Amino acid sequence: MFARPNSQHSQVAYVTNDLDAAIEAFGREYDAPAFYTFTNANSGSDENGEQLRIALARVNGVEIELIEPIGNTAPVFSDVLPGGDELAIRFHHICFRIDGPLENWDAHIATLDFDRHPIVFKGALGEMMRFIYTDERRTLGHYVEHVWLAPEILAQIQGATPAYPPARA
Numbered sequence: 001m002f003a004r005p006n007s008q009h010s011q012v013a014y015v016t017n018d019l020d021a022a023i024e025a026f027g028r029e030y031d032a033p034a035f036y037t038f039t040n041a042n043s044g045s046d047e048n049g050e051q052l053r054i055a056l057a058r059v060n061g062v063e064i065e066l067i068e069p070i071g072n073t074a075p076v077f078s079d080v081l082p083g084g085d086e087l088a089i090r091f092h093h094i095c096f097r098i099d100g101p102l103e104n105w106d107a108h109i110a111t112l113d114f115d116r117h118p119i120v121f122k123g124a125l126g127e128m129m130r131f132i133y134t135d136e137r138r139t140l141g142h143y144v145e146h147v148w149l150a151p152e153i154l155a156q157i158q159g160a161t162p163a164y165p166p167a168r169a
Helices: 019-030 102-110 151-160
Strands: 007-016 036-039 052-059 062-069 089-098 119-125 129-136 142-149
Touching: 007 019, 007 142, 019 052, 019 062, 062 089, 089 102, 102 129, 102 142, 142 151
Parallel strands: 007 062, 089 142
Antiparallel strands: 007 089, 036 052, 052 062, 119 129, 129 142
16 A cells, blocks of 8 residues: 555654644654644535644654644544543654646555555545545554645645755755
8 A cells, every 4th residue: 555656655643632732842852843734624625524723844854744633523533632631642644645646646546445444534625635544553553644735735835834954045
């Protein structure tokens, strides 16, 4: 599943019960002091109504994603979080980005065996984005996200995402 044409490991993702505190912890502990933050609420990007606050930073070329589920709308993201008020940050998934035209996404999806790698979360945003999460917890202990972004959206997100260490002038 990992070795596919036009596919590259691009992200490591964590879920948290407090996005602002998690961003602060990543700055203090892991030298990533700023993140690009947004919410998917009302974006129409998923099929089940999951609402998430999301933060992105790029560290040595790998995107770090922090995700805070909003309310009880996103059990795929909140189920691994313990109860209580203490800050929790838990590893959740890695992501493989499919580059190129939308046809590359279709070709990628056609190679996956969904009986062995069941989809637990999926969505799209018009002709700009496609994603699925496959459940690999039985063998790997985590989910795998597969995502395709139209080149202009990818460039926009990458342009807004802080990178560390900062580029030298």
